[in-house]
Amino acid sequence: MDNIIDLLKKCRRGPQIITPKDAGVIITETGLNSGKRCLDAGGGSGFLTLMLANVVAPKGRVYSYEKNPNFAEIVKHNVKLCGLEKIVTVKNRDAEEFSEKNLDLITLDMKGAENLIGKCHKALKNKGFLCVYSPHIEQQNAASKRMKKEGFSQIKTVENIQREWLVGTHTHPIPSGVMHTGFLTFGRKI
Ligand SMILES: C[S@@+](CC[C@H](N)C(=O)[O-])C[C@H]1O[C@@H](n2cnc3c(N)ncnc32)[C@H](O)[C@@H]1O
Numbered sequence: 001m002d003n004i005i006d007l008l009k010k011c012r013r014g015p016q017i018i019t020p021k022d023a024g025v026i027i028t029e030t031g032l033n034s035g036k037r038c039l040d041a042g043g044g045s046g047f048l049t050l051m052l053a054n055v056v057a058p059k060g061r062v063y064s065y066e067k068n069p070n071f072a073e074i075v076k077h078n079v080k081l082c083g084l085e086k087i088v089t090v091k092n093r094d095a096e097e098f099s100e101k102n103l104d105l106i107t108l109d110m111k112g113a114e115n116l117i118g119k120c121h122k123a124l125k126n127k128g129f130l131c132v133y134s135p136h137i138e139q140q141n142a143a144s145k146r147m148k149k150e151g152f153s154q155i156k157t158v159e160n161i162q163r164e165w166l167v168g169t170h171t172h173p174i175p176s177g178v179m180h181t182g183f184l185t186f187g188r189k190i
């Protein structure tokens with residue numbers, strides 16, 4: 001039977017995704033597990049939404065906000081393909097309008113994410129996490145500053161670089177491939 005990694009290879013792609021290597025860091029840094037309630041914006045191609053849903057199933061929930069109707073359709077298609085319709089609610093709305101409360105994790109991968117940070121602090125449970133993802137360090141600086149201003153604790157920014165090696169008689173790192181994907185800034189409501 002296909003697992004989530006097999007299924008993601010069959011998913012449609014629209015906007016640039018968060019890769020499984022970065023989703024893995026989000027899951028481990030926040031201690032995400034079954035039953036947790038998450039909000040993910042923007043939904044994009046749904047890849048992070050799906051990785052989160054795979055972990056919080058069967059009792060958890062992921063609310064995925066995507067304002068572009070074409071991309072929201074891609075997220076819905078991919079959620080169905082992965083059989084996660086009971087876990088994920090896709091909302092074709094601006095994330096600024098989100099109304100969910102008592103969340104364990106909020107992930108933001110969208111322009112202007114820093115403007116949502118105050119609202120995120122209010123919507124998180126005590127000890128809940130916020131994670132802002134961006135390929136650009138300027139957005140991480142803005143997010144970091146705003147997290148501090150809004151009262152988040154344990155703020156930190158990380159980059160997760162993976163280097164694959166070719167193993168054989170002449171073993172060496174593969175000299176091509178994606179090095180930089182994005183920066184991840186975490187904060188916790190404590
Ligand atoms: C880089 S993509 C997200 C990719 C996604 N994390 C994934 O793994 O597939 C950014 C998305 O944010 C959406 N977006 C930007 N601003 C938004 C907003 N205010 N509310 C909801 N979605 C927004 C864009 O339409 C775009 O699809």
